[in-house]
Amino acid sequence: MLAASGLRLTLLLCWLLAPQPTQPERLFHSRDRSDLEPSPVSQAKPIADLHAAQRFLSKYGWSEEPRPKESAGVPVGSTLAQAVRRFQKANRLPASGELDLPTLAAMNRPRCGIPDTKLPPQAALPTPLGLRPRARQKRFLQMLLPKPGGQHEGTPDTGPSRAFSKKTLTWRLVGDAYSSQLSVEEQRYIFRLAFRMWSEVTPLDFREDLTAPGTMVDIKLGFGRGRHLGCSRVFDGSGQEFAHAWRLGEIHFDDDEHFTPLSSDTGISLLKVAVHEIGHVLGLPHTYRAGSIMQPNYIPQEPAFELDWSDRKAIQRLYGSCEGSFDTVFDWIRKERNQYGEVRVRFNTYFFRSSWYWLYENRNNRTRYGDPLQILTGWRGIPMQSIDAFVHVWSWGKDERYFFKGICF
Structure with missing residues (x-):
């Protein structure tokens, strides 16, 4: 009797624990997936009235007034008219002092977030990536601003140094602040090129550092939207401020902007913006000199984009x-066949020093990426260092090259 009762209890437990013929548990439930979807691009509010123009002039250092006080419809006062006139003159517009359509159009152009002429009252400055906003001194922005009435290539700064005190600088694209528009490798490649453009004209050596603690990295770069990266400044969305930087510190890019790679002729060139912002980090202010990379407004990238001579002199x-x-130093003209069997003439310039050499790509107007290289790795059958001269004999029936070292060739 007890055995039968125990058997029935065991069978009941087995039935209860057995899978039931009901709807199986769903592994994925309907939920808000906004964290997995790219957020819509935010558009900057256009500068279209007196209040917006006053805020713009104050933010970028053209007006002393921190807040607009006039009501809509009130004529622009003499102080504001002077600020508008200065802004118009710098942008090569008729200096009427009136907020006409060309002036408003100039204010709405994509631009850098660093002030142009002087520090606006109560300006909020960026804070290090990943840290909470906190009050910071305004000294660094003051040193980025040109002296009154002068260009950034004027007399040397007599205040605290605007420059790094060392020649080897490390940089990093912060891991949790990548752009959503380009691949990580594209972003890093573009930044390497941007740093290289400054190292080509100075003794500075920029090295990407992916392993050191963040506090040990000299220059940190990151993308964000609106309130971003613990920064006390807020991006305004696509169309106006595309980036800002602070001296000897960091660079923030507005990911609402349409940043494009080197191969694109649309949108905003990430390379050109990066070169501009790196100039700020290194200590250069804005200038309105035509052709300078340090102009505050974005100018579409030219096919052969290079640093202007004024930028080179300023950084040097x-x-x-x-x-x-x-x-x-010698030029080498040689014939090569491309993949279609067509004969093309290549023209490059080579620079030899000690056991190293550089190849200057004339078609790209810069040295080859990755140079200098050791002579041993790029040449065969010539001395490994201290080449004295080179002669290229090229005629209809002869194409010979001679390297000289001492009395030997």
């Missing part, structure tokens, strides 16, 4: 220029 005043002579 802070860090000096590259020194030393070369053992030999």
Whole structure:
């Protein structure tokens, strides 16, 4: 009797624990997936009235007034008219002092977030990536601003140094602040090119550092939207402020902007913006000199984008220029066949110093990426260092090259 009762209890427990013929548990439930979907692009509010124009002039250093006080419809006062006139003159517009359509259009152009002429009252400055906003001194922005009435290539700064005190600087694209528009490798490649453009005209050596603690990295770069990266400044959305930077510190890019890679001729070139913002980090202010990369407004990228001579002189005043002579320099013209069997003429310039050499790509107007290289790795059958001269004999029936070292060739 007890055995039968125990058997029935066991069978009942087995039935209760057995899978039931009901709807199986769903592994994925309907929920809000906004965290997995790209957020819509936010558009900056256009500057279209007196209040917006006053805020713009105050934010970027053209007006002393921190807040607009006039009501709508009130004529622009003499102080504001002077600020508008200065802004118009800098942008090569008729200096009427009136908020006409060309002036408003100039205010709405994509631009850098650093002030143009002087520090606006109560300006909020960026804070380090990943930290909470906190009050910071305004000294760094004051040193980024040009002296009254002068260009950034004026007299040397007599205040605290605007430059790094060392020549080897590390940088990093912060891991949790990538852009959503380009691949990580594209972003890092573009930033390497941007740093390289400054290192080509100065003794500075920029190295990407992916392993050191963040506090040990000299320059940190990151993308964000609106309130971003613990920064006390807020991006305004697509169409106006595309980035801001602070001296000897960090660079923030507005990911609402349409940043594009090197191969694109639309949108905003990430390379050109990065070169501009790196200039700020290194200590350069804005200038309205035509052709300068340090102009506050974005200018579409030219096919052969290079640093202007004024930018080179300005950065060399802070860090000096590259020194030393070369053992030999020569042009090499040679014929090559492309993948279609067509014969093309290549024209490059080579620079040799000690056991190293540089190849200057004339078609790209810069040295080859990754140079200098050791002579041993790029050449065969010539001395590994101290080449004295080179001669290329090229005629209809002869194409010979001679390297000289001492009395030997």
